[in-house]
Each structure stands twice: as structure tokens, then as C-alpha cells.
Amino acid sequence: MSGFYSSRGVRKLVFEVILRRKANAFTQHSKFSTSSLLDNTLTQFKESVYQFAKENIAPHAATIDSTNSFPKGVNLWRLMGDFHLHGITAPEEFGGMGLGYLYHCVAMEEISRASGSVGLSYGAHSNLCINQLVRNGNSVQKEKYLPKLISGEHVGALAMSEPNSGSDVVSMKCKADRVEGGYILNGNKMWCTNGPTANTLIIYAKTNVNAGSKGITAFIIEKGMKGFNTAQKLDKLGMRGSDTCELVFENCFVPEENVLGEEGKGVYVMMSGLDLERLVLAAGPVGLMQASLDTVLPYVRQREQFGTPIGEFQLIQGKLADMYASLQASRSFVYAVASQCDGGYVDRKDCAATILFTSENATKVALQAIQCLGGNGYINEYPTGRLLRDAKLYEIGAGTCEIRRMLIGRELYKSG
């Protein structure tokens, strides 16, 4: 890589000095260290994504929330694609990074820290869609769909829930009838993140309505397929701008090469996908908790009452401590389970436990953040209200906390 030539005129080495820079005020509170959990490369990556998100995503966070849509003047999907964020767990031959879940969780955390809505949409695109294709797609499907999803030219989504099948997802009614050359889909899907804009969607439907969980098949749907439509964008409490909608299938023909995995084996694709979905999404609340502290710390140093910065009062310091401990514990748990998964061991109850733990912590931390800001925390000009509204989603999506508890308890009871 280095060129050693003899004459100075031909060889031009460009030499440069980097002087040591002491830590200064504005980077200090960005370096909460759980650095023993991450090696040097991961720490560099985390810092890099933090800078990228701070400069390119964070400035839009408030408008994304108030307008309930992604910014018009800039293509965030492409920007994130150019930064190699979408295909972290995808093979390099399709433009991915060929890395593991720890890297993906770190990216998810930093994007979510900048904007909860962008984080959620990013998670749905890069894990629910892209990673599911990576894990279950055949080479033709991967070749066809992954490159554009990874570059950010296309947006991905996944839909399993229906208006009447949320927690009881196996009771889904969306039908896929076998016909010559493929299937005809009829039914609805609900609460589909990225639904309104997605080009590629993974959909679960019943190829055998009488076979319960064994009758589910996973399909790859393309925007524009005849009979596939998206209905109204949903008006949500939080995660506004992370477009969510209902999907409608009316005699939608899907060719047989678009079956993901095997007919009737969709439940395996779905349930194993859910484990990793829960793990990666669990990093979302971690980012929100970090964002809460990012807002609260400067505020309590500056806001004075009774002639003193409120950060000097013990009750405020108590809140800071609780927020910090929750953040660090949540982050450590996510990183530890992600490392475990990267090592080849995916434990269903650990994955469910991460998002159970981080999501409930994030809601509590966001509430404390509002409280620390007092009256200002109640004003929408400050981000704390949005942080709370965004955090709440994580107690519901990817399996409600109730389902997560049931699942973990059941697994422990069976084989603890």
C-alpha cells in the first residue's frame, strides 16, 4: 500500500501531524463508557455513527415529529445507505458489511438517539426486511432484492399483524390460495412500519387456513403488484414520521418464486426472525435513554432556582443516577446478548428479555427527563415529550411486554 520511490520529485509522501487533544466540554457527555463491552473498532464505529446521526438526522428530528413525515429536502434512506448502515448483517457480495448483531445494535442505538422515528424505520428496514431476506432468501431472491435495499434506493418493510390478530398473530386471516404459477392473496395487514413507502415487503399469509401455525407461509411482495394497496397513513401517538399504515390485498397474485423459505414453514421464518428483531430493536430504547440524558444534563447545569443550578439539588441528582443506571444496565444487556448471538447462540428468552427490559426502562427514563425539565418538559419545544411518546412504542411493537413476559416465563418453566 505504501509507495517507496527514490527521488523526492517523483514520490510525494504527504505527511501530517495530529496533536493530542484533551477532552473538552462538548464531547464529555457523549462518552458514557461501557467501553469494556466494545472493542476499539466498535467504539470507533459507534463514535462515527453518532457524528453522522448528529449532523444528518438529529437536526430533522423535531420536524419529522411535527409534520409526521420524513424530511422532503433530503433522502435519509440514501444517506444512511451511503454510510453503509443498512446491510450491516448482509453479505458483502450484495453490498453489505458481513458483520454481526453487535454492530447492528450499536448503529440502531445511535440512530435512535438522533431520532426515535428514524431509528424505528431504520430497524424495520434493515432488520425486519433486509436481515430476514439474508437469513431465509434463496440466492435468486437475495440477488434481486438486497442490493437496492442495502443502498437505500429501496425501502423495506415486514407485516404479520392484522386488525384482529396482534398478540395472537397465528390467528391471522390473510389467505394465500394456490393457483397456477403462484398464489392469490386476500386480506389486510395492520401497523406496518414503512408500509406507505416500502418497495419490498415481507408478508405472512395462511396457505392453509386449517393448519394453525403450520399453515403460514412468508412471501416477498413488491410495491405495484396488482391487487396490493396501502391504505391510510396511521396517525400515531409517537414515532411520528415513521410511516405506518394498513396493507390491503385484493386478489393479489404473487408468483411462486416469491415464497420466502418454504410453503407452510412461514412460522419458523417469523418466530426466529422475531428473536433477532427484538434484540436489534432493543437498542432503540437505549438510544432514547441516551438522548434523554443528552437533554437533561446541560439543562440541570444551567437552570437555576433558589440561586443554584438545579443539578446541585439531591432530588435531581437522584433522578440523574436512576436514569444513568437504567441506561447502562440496558445497554450492557443488549450488547451482551448481541455478542452471544454473534457467537452463534440465539436464546429466545434472552432476546425477549432485552427488549422487555430496555423498553420499560426507556419509558421511565423519558418520564424522569420530563420531570427534570419541569414546566419546560411539558412544552413541545423541548424534545422530552417526543422522547416519551417514542419510547412507549417499544413496550408494544415486536410483541407486547405481556407477550414477552409470557414467553420468557414459559421457557423458564419448561427448561429454566
Next chain:
Amino acid sequence: MSMNPFCEIALEEALRVKESGAASEVVIVSMGNEKCTEVLRTGLAMGADRGIHVATERPLYPLAVAKLLQALVRKEEPGLLLLGKQAIDDDCNQTGQMVAGFLNWPQGTFASKVKVDKSENCVHVEREIDGGLESLRLQLPAVITTDLRLNQPRYATLPNIMKAKKKPIAKVTPEELQVEITEDFDILEVVEPDKRKAGVMLSSVDELLDKLKNEAHVL
């Protein structure tokens, strides 16, 4: 630890010079304790080819840095030396100028534009000075120190961070470079400048003239 912002700009310019075809290699240097390797890794992740860590626990002031750089330049023989104009911890703004003096190389400091002309073996530098912009043509090899408006440094993207893991960082000591680091001065005290005294409100021009004449003694 993070990279001095002006040094980031210098590194970005070095990468651009290499990308324009005018240079074959970008080598980065950092001096100090082990933490320097973190900064070098960031630089490698931005795209530098290799790093040199001058390892020492001693405090380093510009004169020592300039001497160490002079020794490294004799070893490596670069065609261009790019530095940040100053470090944001001590704001000295001395190293670049000193090393140019030691090497007897031309210098273009506070550069806001850099253009290497390979065919003429020179570099055109635009500098921001108090009076405006100054254009210089420097014969290579030369020293350039970079100012804020020169460029916007690139991010270290994930693929480059991964590639950087394999790039070498050589370690060398001041003794090996035959440079003696002397502590040439002691910091006796650091004080804030005197607070500005409040102004005095005057009631008439006569009073002003009187004060200017008899108190300030400027008339």
C-alpha cells in the same frame, strides 16, 4: 480521545491531494502516550495509509514537536507536510512555523485553499490573513498549516474502519530519533486577563476633551 479539529482538516486535505493523483501515500503522526494510537486509528479509518506513534510520557511543547518532526522528515522524506494551524488545548500556533524553520522549507500557514501543481513541483496556497486573502506559490517540499475554511473532513465509514484494522502503526521513541526533549520553560502561573473596567458616562464634549488631555494623556 479525539482528533484536534484543525488536524482533521489537514488530514482531509492530505487525502484529497492523494486522491487528485499528486501524492502516493498519506502518513499520519501522533506524539504522546498510548492514547495517541486511538487518534491514529481514526485517521487510518478516514483513509490514511499508515501511522507513526512517537511514544513518550513527557509533556510536549511545540519546540519539541518541531524537532521530532524534523527527525521524522529526514527519515521519511515526504514531499509535503500538512499540520493543523494550532491545537485547541494550548492554541500555540507555533509547530508548523518552527518545523519549516528547522527544515528550511517554505511555509503557507492558515491555508484556506491548497492546490498542488505536480508538473511545476510546487503548491499554490491561499492564506487567510488580517488584510484579506494572500496567494502564495511554494516550491516543494513545503509546510502547510490548515485553517477552518479549507475543507469539511469526511466521516470514517464502517468499511474504512474495518480496513484500518490492518493498516500498520509504527512506534518510535524520541531517543531512537536522537531528539532530546528538554523542558525549556516552566509555567509559573495562569491568570485570567484583567476584567474590563466599566466605562465612564460623560456629559459633554468639553468633559471628553478634558479627560483625553489630562487623564488619558493622548492629546
